[in-house]
Amino acid sequence: MDPIQQAVERIYIATEGKVDKDTIIKKLREYITMGVPLREAERSVVTIYGGSSYALITVPKKVEELTPGEPRINLRVKVISINSKTYELEGEKRTMHYGIIGDETGTVPFTAWRLDVALRKGDCVDIINAYTREWQGRVQVIIGNNTKVKLLKDVDIQVKTAIKPAKIIELHPKIGLVEVKGKIIDSREKEVFVDGIPRKVWEGIIGDETGEVPFSAWDVEVNKGDVIKIVGAYVRTFRGMPQLVFDNRCTIEKLNEDIEVHEIPVTLESLEGRGGFNAVVEGVIIDIKNGSGLIYRCPECGRVLSSRTCPMHGKVEPKADLRIKAVLDDGTGATLLIFNREQTERILGMNLKDVIKMVQDNMGNSAVVMEAIEDKLIAVPMRVRGNAISDERYGLKTLVRDFEFLNLEDIAKKAQHLLEELGW
Numbered sequence: 001m002d003p004i005q006q007a008v009e010r011i012y013i014a015t016e017g018k019v020d021k022d023t024i025i026k027k028l029r030e031y032i033t034m035g036v037p038l039r040e041a042e043r044s045v046v047t048i049y050g051g052s053s054y055a056l057i058t059v060p061k062k063v064e065e066l067t068p069g070e071p072r073i074n075l076r077v078k079v080i081s082i083n084s085k086t087y088e089l090e091g092e093k094r095t096m097h098y099g100i101i102g103d104e105t106g107t108v109p110f111t112a113w114r115l116d117v118a119l120r121k122g123d124c125v126d127i128i129n130a131y132t133r134e135w136q137g138r139v140q141v142i143i144g145n146n147t148k149v150k151l152l153k154d155v156d157i158q159v160k161t162a163i164k165p166a167k168i169i170e171l172h173p174k175i176g177l178v179e180v181k182g183k184i185i186d187s188r189e190k191e192v193f194v195d196g197i198p199r200k201v202w203e204g205i206i207g208d209e210t211g212e213v214p215f216s217a218w219d220v221e222v223n224k225g226d227v228i229k230i231v232g233a234y235v236r237t238f239r240g241m242p243q244l245v246f247d248n249r250c251t252i253e254k255l256n257e258d259i260e261v262h263e264i265p266v267t268l269e270s271l272e273g274r275g276g277f278n279a280v281v282e283g284v285i286i287d288i289k290n291g292s293g294l295i296y297r298c299p300e301c302g303r304v305l306s307s308r309t310c311p312m313h314g315k316v317e318p319k320a321d322l323r324i325k326a327v328l329d330d331g332t333g334a335t336l337l338i339f340n341r342e343q344t345e346r347i348l349g350m351n352l353k354d355v356i357k358m359v360q361d362n363m364g365n366s367a368v369v370m371e372a373i374e375d376k377l378i379a380v381p382m383r384v385r386g387n388a389i390s391d392e393r394y395g396l397k398t399l400v401r402d403f404e405f406l407n408l409e410d411i412a413k414k415a416q417h418l419l420e421e422l423g424w
């Protein structure tokens with residue numbers, strides 16, 4: 001839109017449709033030809049026709065253009081769903097409305113602290129002077145105290161609702177709204193305060209035949225063992241991994257079936273930039289990083305120390321520990337693996353005491369531990385399960401939950417099995 005066209009749209013909204021656009025454009029041109037600057041001309045035209053000039057400082061937006069933190073926006077949308085919740089704030093009963101609105105470009109959740117008109121599902125409205133913010137990793141429209149909501153008659157909006165069916169393995173933050181079917185593997189109820197209002201959230205793990213993902217369900221009770229279908233959930237990144245988020249704006253259906261949750265190995269490429277909860281990867285160890293082997297930690301904070309002084313706790317008696325930082329490559333990408341003490345002992349076939357003794361026998365030179373680790377791990381094929389955390393600067397880091405050594409025969413057998421399953 002050119003600036004004049006934009007001005008006409010703003011004036012039209014600010015005068016609440018009392019004058020048609022042709023009249024506005026004629027009047028606006030008169031002012032401009034008299035040498036009045038556009039902004040000033042705009043205000044004058046609004047005042048002439050009895051509009052509210054504060055509406056002029058707002059910007060018309062389409063849903064797909066919205067980003068968090070935008071002040072003063074105007075939207076023309078259809079109400080897809082609306083719910084309300086009554087709560088007590090400082091002894092006073094108040095009602096909050098929330099739901100989903102949409103236009104030709106997409107859908108977005110909204111929260112209204114106050115509504116000029118009673119809204120129902122299917123209503124088309126102009127929302128003037130709302131703002132946006134981020135909530136659980138997604139943009140949300142807020143209808144605040146200075147927002148005007150105007151019901152539109154004889155207007156229909158074709159809402160673009162793109163909800164994509166997805167398997168859990170496919171979930172990543174850029175996928176948009178999804179339809180997911182899964183089994184609740186774990187769920188805990190929590191009460192949290194959002195803007196002073198108590199809300200219930202269930203957090204846990206949901207899985208299907210392709211994998212598992214953490215979820216948070218707002219005001220929706222989900223219990224361990226439930227098999228559910230959620231339509232309209234979305235995915236955000238939380239602690240470097242994808243998380244499924246849904247609330248009672250979504251359509252949630254309890255299913256009378258069972259789902260077998262599997263963990264199938266994924267490529268490291270598919271985890272890049274998104275991470276993965278409890279991901280299974282298979283590859284070959286190509287490098288052992290410095291800082292592996294026998295290390296000493298502050299007994300207070302667990303920080304790895306190179307002397308008897310902790311930057312936080314001063315002089316301490318450091319505690320011996322074992323860990324391995326190794327790089328696993330699967331041909332599509334790489335991840336740093338972190339093995340803890342118990343896993344390191346299993347890999348070395350030695351316990352911590354043996355390792356300390358080995359270092360002492362080597363005149364205190366701990367390089368001998370590094371060599372032992374390299375002997376056991378370099379070029380060794382491995383299957384690893386753990387949380388793969390995505391970090392923009394350092395790439396993927398996987399905290400190993402469990403692991404097994406593979407032999408090449410296993411890998412060949414598995415490939416054969418997979419081909420058979422695919423009907424080859």
Ligand SMILES: [Zn+2]
Pocket residue numbers: 298299300301302303310311312313
């Ligand atoms: Zn410390």
